[in-house]
Amino acid sequence: MKLKHIVKEMSWSERNKQMRSMLSDDLKKKYGFSTARVRKGDMVKVMRGDFAGVQGKVTRIFAKQARIGVEGLTRKKVNGQEVPVKVHSSKVIIMEFDTSDKNRFKEEKVNG
Numbered sequence: 001m002k003l004k005h006i007v008k009e010m011s012w013s014e015r016n017k018q019m020r021s022m023l024s025d026d027l028k029k030k031y032g033f034s035t036a037r038v039r040k041g042d043m044v045k046v047m048r049g050d051f052a053g054v055q056g057k058v059t060r061i062f063a064k065q066a067r068i069g070v071e072g073l074t075r076k077k078v079n080g081q082e083v084p085v086k087v088h089s090s091k092v093i094i095m096e097f098d099t100s101d102k103n104r105f106k107e108e109k110v111n112g
Helices: 003-009 012-018 025-030 104-111
Strands: 019-023 035-037 043-046 055-062 066-074 082-088 092-096
Touching: 025 092, 035 104, 043 066, 055 082
Parallel strands: 019 092
Antiparallel strands: 019 035, 043 055, 043 092, 055 066, 066 082
């Protein structure tokens, strides 16, 4: 069975676990945990693949595919149209949290 079929059959709670990512060293020291769920608005750095080293803000979450869209990561289709590149959350490091949701860090301490 292919991985895309396994992801498709996952429950939402299992898929939520797949959307976690490592934190930068600064954030690990500041908050005391090493992984967190990636959310829209977080600043991330791509660590693997063709776009390794690129930093950008998370623009979209593709929960059904367990992937994220990062600002500035696009590719051209054959017809010239630009489409966002979907990156797995395990291939990025969270550099900065989106702090607009005050309850987020309470949840992270419980789940982290």
